Amino acid sequence: MKTVISTDRVAAVELLRKGHVVALPTETVYGLAANALNAIAVAKIFEVKERPRFDPLIVHLPNREWLEKIAELPASDRQLILKLADKFWPGPFTMVLPKGDIVPDIVTAGLRTVAVRLSAHRAFTEIVAELGEPLAAPSANRFGRISPTTAQHVLDELDGRIPLIIDAGATEHGIESTIVAVRDGRIAVLRRGPITEEQLSQFAEISSAVATAKISSPGQFPSHYAPRTPMRLIDKAEGFVPQKDQRVGLLAWDGAFRNAQAFAAFRNLSDRGDLREAAANLFRYLRELDALSLDLIVAERVPSQGLGAAIMDRLERASNR
Numbered sequence: 447m448k449t450v451i452s453t454d455r456v457a458a459v460e461l462l463r464k465g466h467v468v469a470l471p472t473e474t475v476y477g478l479a480a481n482a483l484n485a486i487a488v489a490k491i492f493e494v495k496e497r498p499r500f501d502p503l504i505v506h507l508p509n510r511e512w513l514e515k516i517a518e519l520p521a522s523d524r525q526l527i528l529k530l531a532d533k534f535w536p537g538p539f540t541m542v543l544p545k546g547d548i549v550p551d552i553v554t555a556g557l558r559t560v561a562v563r564l565s566a567h568r569a570f571t572e573i574v575a576e577l578g579e580p581l582a583a584p585s586a587n588r589f590g591r592i593s594p595t596t597a598q599h600v601l602d603e604l605d606g607r608i609p610l611i612i613d614a615g616a617t618e619h620g621i622e623s624t625i626v627a628v629r630d631g632r633i634a635v636l637r638r639g640p641i642t643e644e645q646l647s648q649f650a651e652i653s654s655a656v657a658t659a660k661i662s663s664p665g666q667f668p669s670h671y672a673p674r675t676p677m678r679l680i681d682k683a684e685g686f687v688p689q690k691d692q693r694v695g696l697l698a699w700d701g702a703f704r705n706a707q708a709f710a711a712f713r714n715l716s717d718r719g720d721l722r723e724a725a726a727n728l729f730r731y732l733r734e735l736d737a738l739s740l741d742l743i744v745a746e747r748v749p750s751q752g753l754g755a756a757i758m759d760r761l762e763r764a765s766n767r
């Protein structure tokens with residue numbers, strides 16, 4: 447199959463209507479989309495990604511009205527869910543809710559819950575609205591690999607496996623959406639992301655599922671987001687000395703280090719120490735360093751408040767295998 451990179455949104459809608467899989471930009475990372483109500487189309491996502499069938503997908507809604515078709519809102523949490531939707535949708539925010547009957551089991555991997563999101567990305571929004579049906583979409587990488595933040599990354603991952611990649615440049619946030627479950631008046635954070643716990647805590651008590659509970663969600667696998675090159679976290683690059691003949695790449699936080707000669711290559715997540723900029727650059731720089739056939743990548747820890755917690759989460763997974 448020939449994979450085309452283009453900006454032709456009409457072609458994307460046509461392919462989706464026919465049950466094909468298309469890569470689309472969102473404000474977080476590029477997604478691999480298929481009509482969520484077409485189980486055969488959704489099965490293709492798993493084939494293309496080589497993703498285990500027990501890993502459920504996020505359903506992206508055409509608009510707010512679809513929320514209560516896709517999910518059943520429990521009366522006790524209804525107000526809180528709607529408030530969160532008002533505040534954080536459209537945007538980089540996903541809620542895990544009891545599943546509605548029309549959602550095929552393959553989408554939720556047999557779970558009784560479904561993850562729902564409303565993207566704010568212009569191209570994505572137009573395509574899903576024109577299709578008029580929700581889109582199931584995981585990140586457009588092969589299973590266990592780094593999420594793509596440009597159309598070229600998607601091509602590197604999936605060339606020859608899908609017909610079309612819609613190109614809208616680099617994604618805004620650069621890391622995947624925050625995923626929460628709303629239960630018994632509380633918010634459990636299942637995956638950290640652009641919407642921070644600080645922001646969420648203004649709406650309800652946060653029960654920190656990331657740290658404690660065993661979630662049936664492989665995005666929680668400790669070795670997710672792994673580059674091929676071995677990776678290690680360090681506090682500061684300053685003072686780091688590679689072993690003899692060892693080619694080490696540095697993923698630096700803010701470029702404050704002065705021992706550049708110790709490294710075969712380096713990237714600064716943000717020269718001005720800005721967490722948003724760091725998140726947006728993270729996966730691109732990891733990919734670039736991973737492509738250099740280094741012996742080791744060392745990454746500096748970033749400040750762990752706010753968005754930094756989500757970045758540290760990705761760095762820890764990437765260095766864990």
Ligand code: TXA
Pocket residue numbers: 472474475476477478501502503504540542554557559560561563583584585586621622623624625636662663664665666
């Ligand atoms: O930003 C994003 O969320 C991107 C864009 C494309 O929307 N999507 C994304 O999807 O990151 P994916 O499939 O790569 O990660 C979704 C995570 C997976 O770890 C999956 O296990 C979890 O969400 N998940 C999906 N449905 C779930 C459910 N019902 N309960 C618990 N976890 C769920």
Ligand code: MG
Pocket residue numbers: 584585593
């Ligand atoms: Mg993913």
